[in-house]
Amino acid sequence: MSSILRQTFVMTRANIFSLPRRLSISLSMVLSVALVVCVLAGFLAMAKGFETALQSAGSPSVSVVLGGGTNQETGSDIPASVIRTLQAMTGDIGVKRVGDGALVLSREMVVTVEVKPVGTDAGRTLALRGMDAAGAAIRDHVSLSDGRLFAPGAREIVVGDRLGREFGLRTGDSVRLGTVDWRVVGTFSAQGSAFESEIWADLDTVGAAFDRQGQVQSLRMRLAEPAALAVLTRELAAITTTPLIAVSEADLYAAQSERTASLIRLFGWPLSLLMAIGATAGALNTMMNSVSDRTVEIATVRTLGFSRLSASAATWIEAVLLAAVGVLLGLALSWLAFNGWQASTIGGNNARMAFQLAVTGDVMLRAGLLGLAIGVVGGALPAIAATRLPLATALRSRG
């Protein structure tokens, strides 16, 4: 080990061992860094959880066709003539077909309904999706957790697992949606994705119950392969003058998640940065206090021949180490407090969408780096101050 490293090591060690002399101010620095890290990790975990819920819902092998000049299901309308024409086409339109040549397709419509969670009076807006029988199978990673799928023509619903847990809905329960009662005949899992925030029922039954007979907002189709989306887009343009767009399910949800996740980050980062500025001022104060507390020790070792660099580096290392402790504490707290925490927001169909906060590796990395930056920036000036101690004066200020 080189002399300068040995000097820095021994001075850092002396700094760390002298921390009990300035315990309260050092602890306050650790806690302020922990708070900044915890808050930022919370916001980032929220954005990450929201993104995960939506992005995992989208498959590149499924196409969503929307009409009416909108890129959301709400406000979209697919004319019946278009659906009939598509179903009558026998050539390759980029969509998978079953044994009898029929397209793997689900006509769908979303209506918002108010549901009161068990034991509460306040209703919450949820998405009730009417779909064809093929609708569940078209979606990736969807499986029944309990019961069975709804029967065509019956007032039966299946409920996403996340929604079922939150609202206390179980197979066999009856729930009023709109003006009629529906029976829960099953629950489904979609690996925690946004689908689990929906209620599914037969399209025609939903249309009848909500006076929207014959209305179709979107078509979901299983593509022959992801690249076949271009074929479908071309065929749609050829069969109608109605403005229809075909997007992959993955792109549809990615776009939805991007807007909200950006909004969450837009609040999270400035708030965390403002807090970080405050914490940096705190770190600066703590480290100035540390230099002041160790004036005689620094002056003594420098009189013995220790370099300015070792005094500076040791002060800086102390700041970064204290910040690192704050980072670890903040990350541990955020993981305990936020990871897996259920949250909800208004999703793409103006209905409630539940998701799970995710304190992932990249969330920890970003929040942790901000915390370390507080130590690096807050320790810089005191590190310089440690090198500028006038030795003769410092030695006289009895330790």
Place this chain on the structure above:
Amino acid sequence: MTTANHLEPYIQLSGISKAYAIGGETVPIFSSLDLKIPSGDFVAIMGPSGSGKSTLLNMLAGIDRPDAGCLRIGSSRLDQMGEAARASWRAHCMGIVFQFYNLLPMLTVAENVELPLLLKSLSARDRRGRVEKVLELVGLADRARQYPVSMSGGQQQRVGIARAIVADPALLLCDEPTGDLDRKSADEVLAMLRMLNREFGKTIVMVTHDPQAALHANRTLHLDKGAFIEERRAA
């Protein structure tokens, strides 16, 4: 330990001037101060407060620089050295004993004594060997693992002396080494300095207020108003 050559003037100050700016006013400490100390000498410097004793010691230690004049120690011109060069010179050529010991309380006795050796290219084993040797010399071999706070003032000052001599410097500077000690401890410390001077040929410059401490030196220089006004040689 090395034995110094007694014939050459080891420390030489010629025409040294030093002034401090205090409250916008320049206060002269020395003007044209001359001093020669041969190698292997033991010199006590006495004088009233404000006479410039500490400033002189700081300049000899390379932690302060004269405004003008020549300050030579051995073959080194301290007045011409930059901060880094003076730090390196301190590490290799000088040991210092402080009035209040200036031990690092969070390090053990052995670790405190080892500090100057960290600046040298020595293996951990060699450093340990040297530390053990000097602690034995100052009679604290059995206290190596203790912390300074658990020791008396006299013992702490012996640790300070061990730290000052562990790198085997030719020059030992002592700033009121007995100023914080009772008579008995002070006499032990002074006897140790005397032994280091006589047996190991260390050149020692000691600033003190204590006339009894000064009696242990070969000669005593009285400093007043920036000039040496009297010299007393030991009988």
